[in-house]
Amino acid sequence: MSELPKARVATTSLAGCFGCHMAILDMDERLIDLMSHVEIDRSPLTDIKRFTRRCDIGIIEGGCCNEENVHVLQDFRKNCDVLIGIGQCAIMGGLPAMRNAIMHSDEPLRECLEEAYITGRNIRNKTHNVPNDPALPLLLDQVYPCSQVVKMDVQIPGCAPEGDLIYDTLAKLLAGRFRGFEPDRVRFD
Amino acid sequence: MSGFTFTIDGAEISAEEGQTIMEAADAAGVYIPRLCDHEGLRHQGGCRVCTVKANGRSASSCTEPAAPGLAVESETPHINKLRRDLVEMLFHEGNHLCPICEASGNCELQAMAYRLDMTEPTKFPYLEPCRAVDASHPDIALDTNRCISCGRCIRASQDVDGKGIFGYVGRGIHRHVAVNAPALSDTDATVADFAISPEVCPVGCIIRKRQGFERPIGEREFDKAVIGAEIERKRDE
Numbered sequence: 001m002s003e004l005p006k007a008r009v010a011t012t013s014l015a016g017c018f019g020c021h022m023a024i025l026d027m028d029e030r031l032i033d034l035m036s037h038v039e040i041d042r043s044p045l046t047d048i049k050r051f052t053r054r055c056d057i058g059i060i061e062g063g064c065c066n067e068e069n070v071h072v073l074q075d076f077r078k079n080c081d082v083l084i085g086i087g088q089c090a091i092m093g094g095l096p097a098m099r100n101a102i103m104h105s106d107e108p109l110r111e112c113l114e115e116a117y118i119t120g121r122n123i124r125n126k127t128h129n130v131p132n133d134p135a136l137p138l139l140l141d142q143v144y145p146c147s148q149v150v151k152m153d154v155q156i157p158g159c160a161p162e163g164d165l166i167y168d169t170l171a172k173l174l175a176g177r178f179r180g181f182e183p184d185r186v187r188f189d
Numbered sequence: 190m191s192g193f194t195f196t197i198d199g200a201e202i203s204a205e206e207g208q209t210i211m212e213a214a215d216a217a218g219v220y221i222p223r224l225c226d227h228e229g230l231r232h233q234g235g236c237r238v239c240t241v242k243a244n245g246r247s248a249s250s251c252t253e254p255a256a257p258g259l260a261v262e263s264e265t266p267h268i269n270k271l272r273r274d275l276v277e278m279l280f281h282e283g284n285h286l287c288p289i290c291e292a293s294g295n296c297e298l299q300a301m302a303y304r305l306d307m308t309e310p311t312k313f314p315y316l317e318p319c320r321a322v323d324a325s326h327p328d329i330a331l332d333t334n335r336c337i338s339c340g341r342c343i344r345a346s347q348d349v350d351g352k353g354i355f356g357y358v359g360r361g362i363h364r365h366v367a368v369n370a371p372a373l374s375d376t377d378a379t380v381a382d383f384a385i386s387p388e389v390c391p392v393g394c395i396i397r398k399r400q401g402f403e404r405p406i407g408e409r410e411f412d413k414a415v416i417g418a419e420i421e422r423k424r425d426e
Binding site: 092093098102145148151152157181183184186189 | 284286287290293299302303304306308309310311314315317318319320414415
């Protein structure tokens with residue numbers, strides 16, 4: 001494998017907590033081994049903001065809660081051969097998706113924002129407004145899983161997935177041997 | 190004719206007159222996935238996760254009687270795909286957020302998704318219904334976002350506890366489990382009821398207050414073994 005050109009990998013965190021990127025670091029010293037086969041392109045880990053060229057693998061953490069998330073995800077789909085969703089937020093919306101079904105509300109997004117910025121207890125928001133700076137990305141009506149926005153190729157379940165599972169999946173994908181997960185290693189939490 | 194044999198995926202299984210396919214399979218150490226069936230409760234055949242092909246016809250193995258010479262198919266790619274789709278639709282029909290659920294790790298729905306390899310990008314929409322939480326009872330809470338309408342609590346309460354606290358209401362997709370009173374605190378439900386015990390609700394809908402997240406990650410029921418392993422172990426012995 002070492003004779004082959006290095007695979008290019010890009011990563012991003014959309015509506016996630018960066019926990020899945022921390023889980024990537026949980027590969028520990030195997031990262032050194034992995035880095036002999038992989039070069040990291042656009043990623044928060046390298047602080048590269050735009051694709052320098054086409055990538056073999058794109059790793060997506062988080063679902064889509066605003067328009068910027070959608071643009072980034074579409075950009076990844078356009079520039080990556082294989083798109084991997086990592087963690088429950090990318091797979092099914094995760095914790096941010098709790099705002100989709102706030103109980104007994106016809107306008108869950110409005111209710112969520114009003115409680116967070118105006119009506120909730122212990123709030124010290126002197127403006128009494130929901131933030132509306134034009135620089136803020138527009139929120140979507142709902143939080144969407146990545147697979148409802150673009151075609152996803154592989155999903156690594158977990159919140160966050162274990163470093164071992166991420167390493168094994170990436171190693172198998174790079175070797176062209178990925179055939180799914182063992183049932184006793186799948187976790188949704 | 191008291192004892193006879195039939196086959197599941199080609200393996201010979203002994204059965205007694207009056208046993209269902211699933212009862213005979215369990216005794217022989219062959220696990221057939223199931224959600225609405227539970228030991229000690231009458232069979233319902235509602236969730237259809239235990240669907241098998243019996244002589245080529247689809248049937249729920251928890252209600253279908255075993256018969257001499259019956260050829261049952263269970264662990265085939267086709268049937269497991271049907272089961273996986275059913276489980277996935279249950280996930281999408283309610284609000285199942287495993288990372289925040291106190292049943293996670295002990296949840297049969299989640300464990301069934303692991304066993305049936307529900308890891309591919311989904312094809313189904315999320316219905317994300319608005320459902321109520323009933324926290325009126327001092328010791329018990331109901332988070333119906335997680336209910337899969339298996340009806341195990343209904344049968345446990347009616348048949349074992351003799352109380353009838355729960356029942357089905359509505360029809361079609363609107364059919365759901367409801368409390369047989371304005372709120373749970375208006376019933377005579379107690380944490381000592383079989384219907385309220387952790388083994389009856391397969392998901393995190395019936396919650397015993399002040400007991401959440403008792404077992405740490407790594408020590409929960411399905412952290413240790415895949416669902417059904419207990420039955421499959423009988424075969425090895």
